[in-house]
Amino acid sequence: MADSKDKKGFKYIIEHMEEDDAETRALPEWVRLEYAHMLQLVGPSSSVCFTSLSASSIPPLASYLTESPGGSKAVLSPSPVLSFLSSQDPPVPKARVCLLDPRAEAAISPADADSFDVFLYGGILGDDPPRDRTGELRALGFAGRHLGPVQMTTDTALGVTKIVVEDGIALEDIAFTDFPTITFNKHESIEMPFRYVRDGDGQPILPPGMREHLKADLDRTIDDF
Numbered sequence: 617m618a619d620s621k622d623k624k625g626f627k628y629i630i631e632h633m634e635e636d637d638a639e640t641r642a643l644p645e646w647v648r649l650e651y652a653h654m655l656q657l658v659g660p661s662s663s664v665c666f667t668s669l670s671a672s673s674i675p676p677l678a679s680y681l682t683e684s685p686g687g688s689k690a691v692l693s694p695s696p697v698l699s700f701l702s703s704q705d706p707p708v709p710k711a712r713v714c715l716l717d718p719r720a721e722a723a724i725s726p727a728d729a730d731s732f733d734v735f736l737y738g739g740i741l742g743d744d745p746p747r748d749r750t751g752e753l754r755a756l757g758f759a760g761r762h763l764g765p766v767q768m769t770t771d772t773a774l775g776v777t778k779i780v781v782e783d784g785i786a787l788e789d790i791a792f793t794d795f796p797t798i799t800f801n802k803h804e805s806i807e808m809p810f811r812y813v814r815d816g817d818g819q820p821i822l823p824p825g826m827r828e829h830l831k832a833d834l835d836r837t838i839d840d841f
Contacts, residue, residue, distance in 0.1 A: 625661030626781065627708075627734045628654065628774050631697045631753060632668045642676040645829055650771040651677070653823035655686035657775040659782045664774070665691040667700045697736060698756065708734055713758050716773055717750050720760030728761060729781040737770055763787065766794055766811035771823055775813055796820040800831050 630651070643651070654664045669677065674692050681687040693700050701708040714732040716724070736758060738750035754760065763776050764787060779785050791814040798820075799805040812820035 625659060625663065626729075626732075627663055627665055628658060628777065629665045629667055629697055629700070629713075629734055629736045630654070630770065630774075631736065631738050632666055633738065633752075643673050646826070648677065648680050649823040649825050649829060650769060651690075652681055652684040652687070653771040653826075654774045655681065655684060655689045656824075657771065658686070658689060658778055662778070662782065663689045663691055665693065665700065667693045667695055667697045669694055697753070701734070710756075710758060715750065715753050715758035715760045716763060716777060717754055717760035718762055718767070719750075719754070720762040722761055723787050724761040724763060724777060724780050726780055726784045726786060729784070732759070732781075735774075735777050735781070737773060764792075764811070766792075767809070768811050772810065772812050772821070775821070779813070793818065793820050798822075798827060798830060800827075800834070804831070804834060806830055806834060 642648075651664075651666065658664055666677070669692055671694055674694065678690075678692055681690045681692075695703065701710070701713065712732055713734040713736055714724070714728060715736045715738065717738075736753065738753040763773055768776065776787070776790060779790055780787055792811050793814040794811045795807055795809055796812060796819075797805050797807045808820065812822070815821050
């Protein structure tokens, strides 16, 4: 990748489409964990922008991310993505934005680092089954790239994009694990219905704190019976 691109970095934009927690009016814990993980995954010159956030969710999310590694890379906005792009100095033209779209014809590649400055994600890519919330952004006319045939969580999708466009590694050369089983003990485990990047030990790379959250959620489910 060219030196100028290394210095410039990229913007990764999450057009938020999840509902706030009904009681706290803040984001659910699993969403906060994924969002914090994104800040750790991007390169040192890049940033993560969360758009279309509710006014009530921004203060607690800002506080949460400030305490997370890489939190200074977060930009929180209540504006929808088109308004956010127009408000930048200078404004970001639509042609320089790549929508990560499971229905796109072409896969993302290292060459896209020269074609785009912004990589955009719609909703939560980890829906199971997928609900195609990305379709709302597809209708706005952004160029699209896909990340392969298997559904990913949003933080995984962002991390994979970073590996391709910032590290210059081809999508087919990334080590993945599909539908891994997270084992807590000999009696409790859960299968994750997504694709993850695999670490050096062959384990899925999850957001810090996600295993504990999944275990607590599993325990609550058992207690409800």
